[in-house]
Amino acid sequence: xxxxxxxxxxxxxxxxxxxxxxxxxxxxxxxxxxxxxxxxxxxxxxxxxxxxxxxxxxxxxxxxxxxxxxxxxxxxxxxxxxxxxxxxxxxxxxxxxxxxxxxxxxxxxxxxxxxxxxxxxxxxxxxxxxxxxxxxxxxxxxxxxxxxxxxxxxxxxxxxxxxxxxxxxxxxxxxxxxxxxxxxxxxxxxxxxxx
Amino acid sequence: xxxxxxxxxxxxxxxxxxxxxxxxxxxxxxxxxxxxxxxxxxxxxxxxxxxxxxxxxxxxxxxxxxxxxxxxxxxxxxxxxxxxxxxxxxxxxxxxxxxxxxxxxxxxxxxxxxxxxxxxxxxxxxxxxxxxxxxxxxxxxxxxxxxxxxxxxxxxxxxxxxxxxxxxxxxxxxxxxxxxxxxxxxxxxxxxxxx
Numbered sequence: 001x002x003x004x005x006x007x008x009x010x011x012x013x014x015x016x017x018x019x020x021x022x023x024x025x026x027x028x029x030x031x032x033x034x035x036x037x038x039x040x041x042x043x044x045x046x047x048x049x050x051x052x053x054x055x056x057x058x059x060x061x062x063x064x065x066x067x068x069x070x071x072x073x074x075x076x077x078x079x080x081x082x083x084x085x086x087x088x089x090x091x092x093x094x095x096x097x098x099x100x101x102x103x104x105x106x107x108x109x110x111x112x113x114x115x116x117x118x119x120x121x122x123x124x125x126x127x128x129x130x131x132x133x134x135x136x137x138x139x140x141x142x143x144x145x146x147x148x149x150x151x152x153x154x155x156x157x158x159x160x161x162x163x164x165x166x167x168x169x170x171x172x173x174x175x176x177x178x179x180x181x182x183x184x185x186x187x188x189x190x191x192x193x194x195x
Numbered sequence: 196x197x198x199x200x201x202x203x204x205x206x207x208x209x210x211x212x213x214x215x216x217x218x219x220x221x222x223x224x225x226x227x228x229x230x231x232x233x234x235x236x237x238x239x240x241x242x243x244x245x246x247x248x249x250x251x252x253x254x255x256x257x258x259x260x261x262x263x264x265x266x267x268x269x270x271x272x273x274x275x276x277x278x279x280x281x282x283x284x285x286x287x288x289x290x291x292x293x294x295x296x297x298x299x300x301x302x303x304x305x306x307x308x309x310x311x312x313x314x315x316x317x318x319x320x321x322x323x324x325x326x327x328x329x330x331x332x333x334x335x336x337x338x339x340x341x342x343x344x345x346x347x348x349x350x351x352x353x354x355x356x357x358x359x360x361x362x363x364x365x366x367x368x369x370x371x372x373x374x375x376x377x378x379x380x381x382x383x384x385x386x387x388x389x390x
Contacts, residue, residue, distance in 0.1 A: 023305060023307075023308075024307070028273065028304075028305055029272045029307075029308040030261060030264075030270060030272070030273070032261055032265055032269075032270065032271065035261065058253065058254035059253035059257060062257040062258045063257045063261040063271065065258070066225060066227055066230065066257075066258040066261050067265075069225075069227045070227055070262075075224055075225060075226055075227065076224070076225045076227065076258060077223065077224045077225070078223065078225070078254065078258070080223070080254070109223075110223055110224075112224075113218075113219070113223060113224040
């Protein structure tokens with residue numbers, strides 16, 4: 001197990017309905033030292049990639065993205081989520097459907113902050129069915145930029161998001177991929193990854 | 196002018212209705228080096244304070260809080276905003292009214308992540324009428340913790356939030372306090388602060 005898998009086993013909680021609570025260190029309370037470890041690991045996995053911007057989506061991706069940005073020496077842009085449709089043409093907009101909440105949202109980025117010169121690393125805390133991520137990819141393409149890679153903290157490997165993204169040819173680096181969880185025993189099985 | 200005031204003059208945009216857009220570096224695109232400067236300055240201003248947790252509120256406070264936390268060697272907790280009232284008793288909840296959007300929201304923190312042992316630094320990007328901040332203070336008190344200080348990037352000095360918070364006796368350190376703005380000329384006047 002790597003450092004993140006170990007932390008998930010130690011402080012994560014498995015709930016009914018394939019819910020994995022990691023709010024003690026990842027997406028409510030946030031362990032900044034852990035985020036720096038994640039940044040170091042993604043920097044290693046994306047060696048040779050020419051990344052000049054990190055794009056994430058509010059809210060729980062922002063903290064990870066900011067700490068990770070220090071390892072790539074680049075600014076962060078976070079996409080905003082909104083139900084509103086009152087957009088003034090200065091924004092890139094993608095429609096996404098939340099797996100957790102079963103709601104439709106828009107993911108929005110100002111055109112000022114993404115251009116054809118941008119080589120983008122996408123960062124988020126969770127990947128399940130991947131709709132939010134697909135929205136971010138759509139926005140980078142709309143701007144004429146390049147998706148250099150995708151860094152996810154925890155991927156639910158038993159859902160379709162990761163497979164779709166890899167099928168599309170993107171370098172997706174999930175630091176922990178959960179293959180299965182058992183809410184009764186609390187057991188978590190991770191996918192074996194090559195170090 | 197300090198480093199943040201200089202940056203606001205350089206990259207901020209004054210809009211009608213006392214709106215100051217700082218989305219190029221603070222709350223949409225985020226300049227991580229700038230956030231580290233802010234962390235250094237707050238560390239200096241809160242010298243001698245025994246801070247073991249930073250509390251902020253989603254979404255635009257999170258990035259600043261995470262970078263600043265590196266200067267205090269502590270974890271960050273971000274309060275969630277929600278319109279929902281379906282709370283299960285495991286949460287601290289405060290009602291807040293947004294100045295910008297004229298909506299009522301709840302600010303929510305899990306009881307697991309704030310206790311009477313916590314000496315808390317509150318961090319946010321903007322302070323206007325201060326309702327969100329009052330909600331965070333309410334939550335720290337509900338947990339039995341101590342508010343050691345409040346760090347704000349940009350305070351609108353012509354609104355009431357800052358005065359209320361200082362009247363209550365809190366050490367509020369706003370790195371830039373805007374006294375007045377002129378949307379026609381773009382001029383921004385800052386309150387003189389002792390270095």
